[in-house]
Amino acid sequence: MTPGETYRLTVNGETNDVPDAWVGESLLHVLRERLGLPGAKNACEQGECGSCSVLVDGDLVCACLVMAASVEGADIRTVEERVDERGLDAVQRAFVDEGAVQCGFCTPGLVMAVRDLLDHDPDPDDLTIREAISGNLCRCTGYGRILAAVDAAKSAEAR
Numbered sequence: 301m302t303p304g305e306t307y308r309l310t311v312n313g314e315t316n317d318v319p320d321a322w323v324g325e326s327l328l329h330v331l332r333e334r335l336g337l338p339g340a341k342n343a344c345e346q347g348e349c350g351s352c353s354v355l356v357d358g359d360l361v362c363a364c365l366v367m368a369a370s371v372e373g374a375d376i377r378t379v380e381e382r383v384d385e386r387g388l389d390a391v392q393r394a395f396v397d398e399g400a401v402q403c404g405f406c407t408p409g410l411v412m413a414v415r416d417l418l419d420h421d422p423d424p425d426d427l428t429i430r431e432a433i434s435g436n437l438c439r440c441t442g443y444g445r446i447l448a449a450v451d452a453a454k455s456a457e458a459r
Contacts, residue, residue, distance in 0.1 A: 350436030
């Protein structure tokens, strides 16, 4: 693929053309700037903060570290996909209800990490929860409200 080519990404179940592509663009850049999906946040650009977490073929990844062209044909899921009739899924609703959003910058990445956790383990213990979110940095909440949100989401999904 050379600059100026078009490739396709499947994001949240929809196929999207990425025209005039440069092979070195990160998935984060393409999601935000080319496809208009600003949920994943651009913070460290080094895979250290988790703010840009998305799912690629079911694996939680930092979109800033993935070249977009390398995931052509993959199933990419972002925080924008996770909605119900009220506009929020159980994890997002729990983050709001428990006050775990504060400034909101880390929230999309945390939501994706928690969603990934609960999809694989609907009843994780405290240590498993802490490990699952350990790659996500939050400077506002002190994690207490985030952990409460995970417990609330876990309970909501158990019903």
